[in-house]
Amino acid sequence: MIETLAYLACVLGFAGFGVKLLEAGRDQPARTLWFLAGFGICIALGITDGMPAMDQLAGHHRWYAEYAPLAGDLAKFGAIGFTVAFTRSMRFGADARLGWHAVLSWFVIVVEIVLFTLAGPDCSGDETVVAAEGRPFLIAYELVFVVYGVLSLTLVAVFFARFATRARAGSLRTGLWLIFAGVVAAVAWTLWDLDDVAALISDGRVGATEDLPAAVLGATCVVLAVAGSTLSVWGPSLAAPFRWARAYRGYRRIEPLWTVLRDAVPGIALDPASGLGRGAEFALYRRVIEIRDGHLALRPYFDPDLPARVVDRARRDGVPTRRVAATVDAATLAAALVAREADHRFQPDDADAPVSRAVAADVSAEAAWLIEVTRAWRRSALVADVRRETRRELGVPP
Structure with a gap:
């Protein structure tokens, strides 16, 4: 042998x-x-x-x-x-x-x-x-x-x-x-x-x-x-399944955030029927772009004073430092969706997009950040409180 x-x-x-x-x-x-x-x-x-x-x-x-x-x-x-x-x-x-x-x-x-x-x-x-x-x-x-x-x-x-x-x-x-x-x-x-x-x-x-x-x-x-x-020759082919799995995992993990934005702003879905037809990496790239487009579409509804208040509350509530920024993004987005539902604009339609955490300009970094925001969107009690308070302030039924 x-x-x-x-x-x-x-x-x-x-x-x-x-x-x-x-x-x-x-x-x-x-x-x-x-x-x-x-x-x-x-x-x-x-x-x-x-x-x-x-x-x-x-x-x-x-x-x-x-x-x-x-x-x-x-x-x-x-x-x-x-x-x-x-x-x-x-x-x-x-x-x-x-x-x-x-x-x-x-x-x-x-x-x-x-x-x-x-x-x-x-x-x-x-x-x-x-x-x-x-x-x-x-x-x-x-x-x-x-x-x-x-x-x-x-x-x-x-x-x-x-x-x-x-x-x-x-x-x-x-x-x-x-x-x-x-x-x-x-x-x-x-x-x-x-x-x-x-x-x-x-x-x-x-x-x-x-x-x-x-x-x-x-x-x-x-x-x-x-x-x-010879890794440069065969390495990319060998790594392809791992790249696909990583992209697919990111694609699924940001789906809750993408779904709520698509429902609020249907026009962000570039090709709803394609799904994973062109590969997981392309699907992840498209989904990241669509989330960012939805974010931009909601910019008149973002309360410019809310991020500072959320940061203070996050510190008082003991939110880990590494998760504060994602919690702020998720909370301000939740409030903006409620404001859109109430048709309450905090800013003019041509206002600047809300400032978010600086992320490297590549799909992997964007996806990793949106995964953190999605986690806060789904699990953070602070985000849920901001959503309820915004509904109460704007008179939107729960």
Whole structure:
């Protein structure tokens, strides 16, 4: 089962980062995308090389059996190097020099090849076996890989954490945190090689293929990295059901306020028969506009002195501070509807609209505010008192 999942992660790695390669080819210069694609391809090759299914290839080619562990580790070195290069290009620009880490990476690769050759391990079976005289070289080989990988990837993880913290909320921040999680998984994957060091010290034998924890960590690393780097492509589609549900919830929660305004001012309903026919987000947008239109239509009936009185009463009645503004809006609207019923104008028809709480100019913020006003409209005892008092003052039957 885990082998299948790991292969799936490899396919995702090749597909996702292959797309990035194509994007880079269409939009040169794009070294950053090339580095990202190189990371995905190398790490996918690293996982594939450790799969038990590759034993069939090893059975036909002796040279592959002997050098497969080295090839897999070199692919992981390549993934780490591309990760650092990608990070530097994000920090210093696409044309930034690769710097000291590129020199260090090539030096470490040469050292690893020399150490592996000196160790002369037998990798032809289910286990990698090394003679006593070659054991120190293979232990050094594993330790160099772990130290280099952990230090490099830790620097990358710190960079992405800082970048994600400063990024604006949205798909960019989410993608950066997913890449950060992928790098953390890569650190854990690298550290897992310490179990090979312990096995070498114990009896000079290590498994020739990836064990379960290593395969899981490797697959997790690829999936998270692909998800984070391609979030801009698939994120909107994945988020669509959540946006629909949020919009539908807002649409229903402001319905009581919209209904009473529609009954008072029927002309605000732009298309009463359409309902949710054009989608929940559009329906919510239309309903918000209609409520605001109803509010404007009632402006002659708003008592300009009422808001200050409602604020004072709200404070005396212990209304929570965060709900005072919504209570004021709901109470003044309730009084305006009663005044319209009595045809009692407090202001001329061309009077300015009553001042409401400042809300960001987007549908989500407007809907969130109208939900608060609707809650006060339905539940606030103060709003009910203002409605009754206004009816009594204007002689409107209850």
